[in-house]
Amino acid sequence: MKEVISIPASRTQDIIKEYLIHAHPHPRSYKDAQFMTFRKVGGYMDALYSVQHELIIKPRSNGFEDQLEYLRDDFKKRLLGYIRERKHGFGFGEKDEYKFYFLKVEQSLDHLPKPIEGNGQSHTYYTYEEIISGKSEIIRESVLNKRHKK
Numbered sequence: 001m002k003e004v005i006s007i008p009a010s011r012t013q014d015i016i017k018e019y020l021i022h023a024h025p026h027p028r029s030y031k032d033a034q035f036m037t038f039r040k041v042g043g044y045m046d047a048l049y050s051v052q053h054e055l056i057i058k059p060r061s062n063g064f065e066d067q068l069e070y071l072r073d074d075f076k077k078r079l080l081g082y083i084r085e086r087k088h089g090f091g092f093g094e095k096d097e098y099k100f101y102f103l104k105v106e107q108s109l110d111h112l113p114k115p116i117e118g119n120g121q122s123h124t125y126y127t128y129e130e131i132i133s134g135k136s137e138i139i140r141e142s143v144l145n146k147r148h149k150k
Helices: 015-020 064-068 073-086 140-148
Strands: 002-007 023-024 033-039 045-059 098-108 125-127
Touching: 015 023, 015 073, 023 073, 033 098, 045 064, 064 073, 073 098, 125 140
Parallel strands: 002 033
Antiparallel strands: 002 125, 023 098, 033 045, 045 098
16 A cells, blocks of 8 residues: 555645545546645645545436435535536546545645656655655655665
8 A cells, every 4th residue: 555645636626625525537547545635736735635435426427316325424415515516617527437535634734745856647656754754845656766776
C-alpha cells in the first residue's frame, strides 16, 4: 500500500471540500493509499484525507439512488449533493461507472506543498514524511526511491 496519492482536482476542488467526496471514472489505475490529497491550480495541496468508504455506481443512470439504500443517511445526503452539483457543473464524462470515495480530513497542510516537478495531469504518489515535511516543494515517491537506491 502506498502512503499518499495526490490527484489533480482543480476543477472539482470546491465540491470535494464541500461534500468530502471524490469521484473518478471506473476503473482507474490508482493503487491503494493510506491518504489522499488533491492538487489545486499550481499543484498546491492543502489537506490529507483518509477514505471512510468507497462505492461504485452509475450516477447518470435512472434510478441510481436505488443503489444507495444501504448507505448511512449522512453518506447518502453528501453523495446526492455531490452528484447533483457535479451534474450541473463539471459533469460526468463518457464512462458509465464511477468510483466514489467518502473522505475525512485528517491533517491540514498549511505549508501548501506542491510537486517540485510541476503540476502534472495524472495522479502521483508521495511518502507521508515528504508531504508533512514543511517543504514548499516536494519530491515524488518514485524519485525518492531512486535516490535511496544509489
